[in-house]
Amino acid sequence: MKIPLRLLDWHKVKKTGRGYTRRELSAVNFLLKADIISPVRSFLNVGFHDYQDRRNRWWIDICRANSIDWHILELFPANVENFLSHAPPKDHHRITQGDIRDVAALFKQPFDVIFHWHGPEHLAKEDYLSILPDLAGRTETLLLLGCPNGHEEQGMAYGNPYEEHVSFWTVEEFHQLGFVTDIVSDKKPGHISAAKFLR
Numbered sequence: 001m002k003i004p005l006r007l008l009d010w011h012k013v014k015k016t017g018r019g020y021t022r023r024e025l026s027a028v029n030f031l032l033k034a035d036i037i038s039p040v041r042s043f044l045n046v047g048f049h050d051y052q053d054r055r056n057r058w059w060i061d062i063c064r065a066n067s068i069d070w071h072i073l074e075l076f077p078a079n080v081e082n083f084l085s086h087a088p089p090k091d092h093h094r095i096t097q098g099d100i101r102d103v104a105a106l107f108k109q110p111f112d113v114i115f116h117w118h119g120p121e122h123l124a125k126e127d128y129l130s131i132l133p134d135l136a137g138r139t140e141t142l143l144l145l146g147c148p149n150g151h152e153e154q155g156m157a158y159g160n161p162y163e164e165h166v167s168f169w170t171v172e173e174f175h176q177l178g179f180v181t182d183i184v185s186d187k188k189p190g191h192i193s194a195a196k197f198l199r
Contacts, residue, residue: 001030001032001035001040001061001062001066001085002065002066003028003032003062003065003135003171004061004062004065005017005018005019006018006020006054006058006061007014008020008054008071011117019058019069019188020058020120020165021118022059022107022184022186023146023184023186023191023193023195024059025119026146026182026184026191027059027115027146027193028062028195029182030142030144030193030195031062031087031113031142031144033194033195033197034112034113034141034142034197036113037141037199038112038113038140038141038199039196040066040068040112040113040141040142041068041069041083041112042069042070042071042109042110042111042112042113042134043063043068043069043070043071043111043112043113043114043115043141043145044070044073044111044113044114044115044138045059045071045072045073045076045109045115045116045117046072046073046074046100046103046114046115046116046117046119046151047062047072047073047075047114047116047117047119047122048072048083048095048150049074049082049089049158049160050075050079050158051075051082051083051085051086052086055082055194057117059115059117063134065127068112070094071094071095071096071107071111072094072096073095073096073098073100073103073106073107074095074096074097074098075097075098075099075100076160077097078159078160079160080097083095083156096154099129100116100119100123100131100135101123101127103131103134103135103138104137105139107138110137110138110139111138111139111140111197112140112141112142112143113139113141113143113144114135114138114139114143114144115144115164116135116144116145117144117145117146118146118147119145119146119147120147120167120169121148121152121165121166121167121168121169122165122166123161123166123167124162124166124167125167127171128167129146132177136155136162136198139198141197141198141199142196142197142198143195143196143198144193144194144195144196145174145179145192145193145194146190146191146192146193146194147170147192147194148165148168148188148189148191148192149169149170149171149185149189149191149192150169150170150189150190151168151169151189152168152177152189154164156160166190169192171183171192174192174194176179177196177197178196178197179190179195180194180196180197181192181195182195
């Protein structure tokens with residue numbers, strides 16, 4: 001798998017030398033492992049905002065560099081409108097407005113990778129636990145999640161009420177669910193990257 005340098009983002013270049021944050025590189029390492037298991041050809045990202053900010057497109061750049069068929073599931077209508085306003089028209093089919101709790105109904109085909117970055121903390125824990133089987137059922141190789149490491153308060157952000165943090169997760173909980181984890185201690189409370197390999 002090709003991981004393109006992102007040299008236009010000097011803030012991230014100074015941090016890691018490659019133009020990615022430490023949290024992003026944590027995800028990249030899991031993607032590289034998944035690609036060794038089976039070449040990644042399809043990718044579903046859950047949650048996306050501000051297409052015009054190139055910092056948010058790091059995973060899209062990886063998909064494009066590897067001819068991966070990528071898609072987005074986004075709940076907040078304004079974020080969908082933003083994508084359609086700023087993304088190239090040829091990519092407009094890649095975004096679906098909908099709720100992750102309906103992933104099994106929205107997508108009949110499985111994806112090699114499902115990526116829910118900064119996601120689990122936005123749903124009640126019991127709700128998220130109830131949809132994990134559906135997410136795994138739509139994943140061929142890698143289910144990759146990211147969230148704060150423990151308690152991190154956040155209310156509505158970017159005008160989006162769904163950005164509120166309503167649950168808090170620990171490494172031990174992900175291990176009990178069969179995930180392997182990587183902890184990024186870049187700031188308090190830090191970040192968990194949690195990966196479940198399905199093959």
